[in-house]
Amino acid sequence: xxxxxxxxxxxxxxxxxxxxxxxxxxxxxxxxxxxxxxxxxxxxxxxxxxxxxxxxxxxxxxxxxxxxxxxxxxxxxxxxxxxxxxxxxxxxxxxxxxxxxxxxxxxxxxxxxxxxxxxxxxxxxxxxxxxxxxxxxxxxxxxxxxxxxxxxxxxxxxxxxxxxxxxxxxxxxxxxxxxxxxxxxxxxxxxxxxxxxxxxxxxxxxxxxxxxxxxxxxxxxxxxxxxxxxxxxxxxxxxxxxxxxxxxxxxxxxxxxxxxxxxxxxxxxxxxxxxxxxxxxxxxxxxxxxxxxxxxxxxxxxxxxxxxxxxxxxxxxxxxxxxxxxxxxxxxxxxxxxxxxxxxxxxxxxxxxxxxxxxxxxxxxxxxxxxxxxxxxxxxxxxxxxxxxxxxxxxxxxxxxxxxxxxxxxxxxxxxxxxxxxxxxxxxxxxxxxxxxxxxxxxxxxxxxxxxxxxxxxxxxxxxxxxxxxxxxxxxxxxxxxxxxxxxxxxxxxxxxxxxxxxxxxxxxxxxxxxxxxxxxxxxxxxxxxxxxxxxxxxxxxxxxxxxxxxxxxxxxxxxxxxxxxxxxxxxxxxxxxxxxxxxxxxxxxxxxxxxxxxxxxxxxxxxxxxxxxxxxxxxxxxxxxxxxxxxxxxxxxxxxxxxxxxxxxxxxxxxxxxxxxxxxxxxxxxxxxxxxxxxxxxxxxxxxxxxxxxxxxxxxxxxxxxxxxxxxxxxxxxxxxxxxx
Ligand code: ARG
Numbered sequence: 001x002x003x004x005x006x007x008x009x010x011x012x013x014x015x016x017x018x019x020x021x022x023x024x025x026x027x028x029x030x031x032x033x034x035x036x037x038x039x040x041x042x043x044x045x046x047x048x049x050x051x052x053x054x055x056x057x058x059x060x061x062x063x064x065x066x067x068x069x070x071x072x073x074x075x076x077x078x079x080x081x082x083x084x085x086x087x088x089x090x091x092x093x094x095x096x097x098x099x100x101x102x103x104x105x106x107x108x109x110x111x112x113x114x115x116x117x118x119x120x121x122x123x124x125x126x127x128x129x130x131x132x133x134x135x136x137x138x139x140x141x142x143x144x145x146x147x148x149x150x151x152x153x154x155x156x157x158x159x160x161x162x163x164x165x166x167x168x169x170x171x172x173x174x175x176x177x178x179x180x181x182x183x184x185x186x187x188x189x190x191x192x193x194x195x196x197x198x199x200x201x202x203x204x205x206x207x208x209x210x211x212x213x214x215x216x217x218x219x220x221x222x223x224x225x226x227x228x229x230x231x232x233x234x235x236x237x238x239x240x241x242x243x244x245x246x247x248x249x250x251x252x253x254x255x256x257x258x259x260x261x262x263x264x265x266x267x268x269x270x271x272x273x274x275x276x277x278x279x280x281x282x283x284x285x286x287x288x289x290x291x292x293x294x295x296x297x298x299x300x301x302x303x304x305x306x307x308x309x310x311x312x313x314x315x316x317x318x319x320x321x322x323x324x325x326x327x328x329x330x331x332x333x334x335x336x337x338x339x340x341x342x343x344x345x346x347x348x349x350x351x352x353x354x355x356x357x358x359x360x361x362x363x364x365x366x367x368x369x370x371x372x373x374x375x376x377x378x379x380x381x382x383x384x385x386x387x388x389x390x391x392x393x394x395x396x397x398x399x400x401x402x403x404x405x406x407x408x409x410x411x412x413x414x415x416x417x418x419x420x421x422x423x424x425x426x427x428x429x430x431x432x433x434x435x436x437x438x439x440x441x442x443x444x445x446x447x448x449x450x451x452x453x454x455x456x457x458x459x460x461x462x463x464x465x466x467x468x469x470x471x472x473x474x475x476x477x478x479x480x481x482x483x484x485x486x487x488x489x490x491x492x493x494x495x496x497x498x499x500x501x502x503x504x505x506x507x508x509x510x511x512x513x514x515x516x517x518x519x520x521x522x523x524x525x526x527x528x529x530x531x532x533x534x535x536x537x538x539x540x541x542x543x544x545x546x547x548x549x550x551x552x553x554x555x556x557x558x559x560x561x562x563x564x565x566x567x568x569x570x571x572x573x574x575x576x577x578x579x580x581x582x583x584x585x586x587x588x589x590x591x592x593x594x595x596x597x598x599x600x601x602x603x604x605x606x607x608x609x610x611x612x613x614x615x616x617x618x619x620x621x622x623x624x625x626x627x628x629x630x631x632x633x634x635x636x637x638x639x640x641x642x643x644x645x646x647x648x649x650x651x652x653x654x655x656x657x658x659x660x661x662x663x664x665x666x667x668x669x670x671x672x673x674x675x676x677x678x679x680x681x682x683x684x685x686x687x688x689x690x691x692x693x694x695x696x697x698x699x700x701x702x703x704x705x706x707x708x709x710x711x712x713x714x715x716x717x718x719x720x721x722x723x724x725x726x
Pocket of ligand 1: 258261262263298299300449452467469
């Protein structure tokens, strides 16, 4: 018990935060690689046959998503230029030109020196790049892509389906393209070929590679792939030595994420909580993958509600310009002003005038507006602090100056129609038009979103824009995006603009999440309750008896906020989500509590066996990791699926896949731990060391296997743990 608590609270929660090292990579394709090899061959003056080169392309790690830094690409280019220069110099003699031979020799020597230098740094760059993990799924896709291409050279865009196998008897991965190809052949060429035959043809054309041990055709035409043990083992050792480094994701992109985005004077609600949690994680993921992320809080800080708020402020606290008004309870203040707005005609009129004065940037009105915004800002910040959220404020008001030009641009391009005094824009495919100017000359939510879109595309130069906003706003956002395309701000083939929508939060009764009295739940109250529940749970488990008060407090916040975040992330964001403290604090099933427990266990084993990271790295360098035991093999493969999972999420933005994977990893580890010895213990002295019995699988369990998942789990889980200072 003590051990568990010790690890859980001291080690896990104080684990380092996810580090977002930003890498700059560029991709090199096979053709470039081919020329690179030709150049290399030229330099080394070795001759190389085409089959040899092909062999090199398919077997060396360069043929995969091989990444090189920009510097690498630049150096290659220089090598090309220098080679050409040497050739030119060599040819001077035969062309009969007779400049000073001495001078030429000199220059030649210098060039050779420079060439050697470049070759050396090229080598260094190359060894750096192989440090990153490999996405086995995309390796296999490349291999099967080549096989299909060779088997059916005339087929355009043949389906390429590679997935991990669900059962060990079906191998490690499966290629299921044969069925699709059979359909295409039938439809486009009226050829009736059974998928099994196609599968056989594909299998025969698999190019030489380093990852496939053997393939088997099964069922109607599945190609079951068995990975090579030495390949998996080598990847795990490299992971151990180099740490978790994702394969390069191509050019470093600018990613703009619009998330959280609550409204001033209105309480931040559970919908905003979802956006905050999902958005923050998305930002971390893109940063982890090496991109440049701009985190934007598109605050609702410029609506008509400010008219009534300011009018009410003027009445209640006429000296607000000199004395800060006590409007801590902004909600109550908002409700009062709304009641007056609905019932007092005179007040309503004045409220509208206030909006006009605010929007014309009258200093007194700006002061009142700032006072109100500050109160909300402080409230939001409390929540961001609890959940460890980093975001910059760029509310609707930020775009005010741009809105006039937006309206003009749509008018100039002939997209505007006037309807009952309003200026509206119809976008093909969308029945409801955007209102870009109201009849009183004011701007709307549509106008500010159009301005924001243009700013993110043209000023921020975003390559990927993500809007983490509830599904209810889908039509609004899709119309805005389509309008942006229509007016020529971006081309969806080049720039990705995505609405990462999410469903509503429901109570345990499956109805909209409300308090007992039917009011909206205040977020801060929700977080408070989380803290209370976490403490109850900790006391239940008698953690208060083994921890210092500070440790207990740290555990409480980590469990409470970690569980709230993980519960949200582990559900498919597209579905509605049932908020349940009981479920999220359960230490069984796919919950943060369970993962923290699994993680703790791994760290405890490592500590018990007196293994530290340095020892593991040394072992990985010197020993071959043996993966003979079935559970060991399963764990090894599971660990290596990490890049594949992350790359999928970068595409579909569905974060629950990562949680599913983590859960699978933790349970696979448990299976392994239950079946393989990891630690030996001297009964008399109590001394422990990694298991070194006769069974090879267990040797590696103790020596290196744990370590395989140890750094991965550590880094992943610390992502979800709230960092607690020592
Ligand atoms: N403030 C809005 C709301 O609470 C969300 C804003 C989302 N972002 C955007 N660019 N529209 O509903």
